[in-house]
Amino acid sequence: MPKIALNGVTVDFPFQPYPCQEEYMSKVLECLQKKVNGLLESPTGTGKTLCLLCTTLAWREHLRDTISARKIAERAQGELFPDRTLSSWGLAASDGDTTACYMDIPKIIYASRTHSQLTQVISELRNTSYRPRVCVLGSREQLCIHPEVKKQESNHMQIHLCRKKVASRSCRFYNNVEEKSLQQELATPILDIEDLVRSGNKHGLCPYYLSRNLKQQADIIFMPYNYLLDAKSRRAHGIDLKGTVVIFDEAHNVEKMCEETASFDLTPHDLASGLDVIDQVLEEQTKAAQQDGLHVEFSADSANS
The missing domain is CATH 3.40.50.300 (P-loop containing nucleotide triphosphate hydrolases)
Structure with a gap:
């Protein structure tokens, strides 16, 4: 399978990619490396799914290898310079990978x-x-x-x-x-x-x-x-x-x-059940209103007597 170098990452692709696929993969890598959101569009039939899979997995492998190499280097430097903390040697990382080296692989x-x-x-x-x-x-x-x-x-x-x-x-x-x-x-x-x-x-x-x-x-x-x-x-x-x-x-x-x-x-069924409940509520309210009306009339008659 062809290996394509993009943005410092080697991507294994099943076949020689078209220029539009290389551009698409470069944009995917740019989003991953800069840790930003991306909204990418490409015409139907240009292999977007394949590009997404290969690029993202290649970036993840590259990150894993970078972290492994950095840990080995830190361990060796720590043995040579025991008075220095290992983290201080991470400042030599390039391409902005320093922070990533101390994070779990996502x-x-x-x-x-x-x-x-x-x-x-x-x-x-x-x-x-x-x-x-x-x-x-x-x-x-x-x-x-x-x-x-x-x-x-x-x-x-x-x-x-x-x-x-x-x-x-x-x-x-x-x-x-x-x-x-x-x-x-x-x-x-x-x-x-x-x-x-x-x-x-x-x-x-x-x-x-x-x-x-x-x-x-x-x-x-x-x-x-x-x-x-x-x-x-x-x-x-x-x-x-x-x-x-x-x-x-x-x-x-x-x-x-x-x-x-x-x-x-x-x-x-939901609508019918809802209508039944509304009918019950209206019926209860009507009964309550009638009871209130009888009470008022009775009170008035009592006052007159």
Whole structure:
């Protein structure tokens, strides 16, 4: 695979990039290196997803190698000059990497609108030379393999029953997730949602809780937009955005997703129930008004007598 040097970072790309792809990748690197937000646009069919993946992962590897080299240099210099603190030698770093050398290597959160789109992104990742530790987050509805939980009619009931079984440790699939050696085995390949379910069925462990465990050690985490945009979903999945690189692919859909997240649907049953409640309230108010009227009339008659 061709290696392209951009902004001091070597990017492995599956093929010789077009000029527009090199320019796109340079802009992605500029955002990462300067720690600024970026809004990037490129015509359909120009390989934006591939450019985003390769560039971001190349930058992360470059940062990791820089930190490793700096730590080795500091250790050696510390042995030669024991009276000096190691941190003082970090001032020799170039290209503004000094601060980065003393920070944890950030995770990458890659978000798209749907899981089917994420499956395509993961397929693109498999076509590159990069093999990061990957995690894809999904709902119980997509990932649960427990027969009794799966047959529940609503997502709400699935969540309730799942939590009940987990709390009582009566779900063998959840209990098997604690098998650490198996987790390590499944952390190696690049798995999408369907792969997680297949592996769960094969090994008899819960794909939902497995994905949550893999998230802790993942280099790149794939998830739908709403997991990020909805505060409730972020808390439910334990997503911490601090110090992470967040990528919104197909970002023209973000506005609509925000609208959907802040909206809700009313069914005919909801409207009928609401009208029934209004009728009850009006009826109670009418009764109360009539009672107040009788009381006033009685008081007036009593005064006259």
